[in-house]
Amino acid sequence: MIKLLYFARLREDLGRSAEEFALPGDVTTVAALRSHLMDRGAAWQAALAPGRALRVAVNHEMAEPGTPVRAGDEIAFFPPVTGG
Amino acid sequence: MPVRVETWDFDIGREIAALRAANPRVGAVASFIGTVRDVNEGDSVAALGLEHYPGMTERALEAIVAEARSRFRIFDATIVHRVGELKPLDQIVLVVVVGEHRGDAFAACEFIMDYLKTRAPFWKKEQTPAGARWVEARAADDTAAGRWAKPKQDAA
Numbered sequence: 001m002i003k004l005l006y007f008a009r010l011r012e013d014l015g016r017s018a019e020e021f022a023l024p025g026d027v028t029t030v031a032a033l034r035s036h037l038m039d040r041g042a043a044w045q046a047a048l049a050p051g052r053a054l055r056v057a058v059n060h061e062m063a064e065p066g067t068p069v070r071a072g073d074e075i076a077f078f079p080p081v082t083g084g
Numbered sequence: 085m086p087v088r089v090e091t092w093d094f095d096i097g098r099e100i101a102a103l104r105a106a107n108p109r110v111g112a113v114a115s116f117i118g119t120v121r122d123v124n125e126g127d128s129v130a131a132l133g134l135e136h137y138p139g140m141t142e143r144a145l146e147a148i149v150a151e152a153r154s155r156f157r158i159f160d161a162t163i164v165h166r167v168g169e170l171k172p173l174d175q176i177v178l179v180v181v182v183g184e185h186r187g188d189a190f191a192a193c194e195f196i197m198d199y200l201k202t203r204a205p206f207w208k209k210e211q212t213p214a215g216a217r218w219v220e221a222r223a224a225d226d227t228a229a230g231r232w233a234k235p236k237q238d239a240a
Contacts, residue, residue: 008135008207009218053221060140062203076137076205080221083134083165083206084118084177084197 007078031065087145114189122172137205158183
């Protein structure tokens, strides 16, 4: 299992802020996870589409598409940050 | 390196005193405060909601202070960032840097804000007459942060 988190506009678009998720064996990177989640339906396809500006953090560190994902990870999806 | 994320307001005088800690080697204190404006993108803003990613936020801010300490001749830095519902005129963020001399204190303060704007997981949602909207990230913030990607210039 991994923990998925969603913030800001993404949390609103997807209607959830957190979930436990059973990681399929063939999903081993951030990019693969993103495309796997897009199969969930239209809202997911729109929110996670390749053209959408999106950031991903794995275990509190900013991640790249090729960053590995493993059981037990906490993975967060969110828009580009706008603090300060 | 004290970093804090809080809903309540901060007092810059108190934060500066705490960071100086009566250290007589400190010769320069540089600070920045970001505040809520009542207009953005041409629309009036009645309120600003600030969301963050608890846990990652503190870690990101600590990493930014650590990076500033490694790049500049400073003693220490404080970051205080507010979250929750804010109104125009409210204080949002405080950065205080203490060092020996002003050059590195100024530069470290600007560096910390540029990195915070692009790396710390905060998001703003503003209330306008047309409804609530998420603030879009600005390309200018990426440009500002990108200036620091080059090897540090030796200012000595």
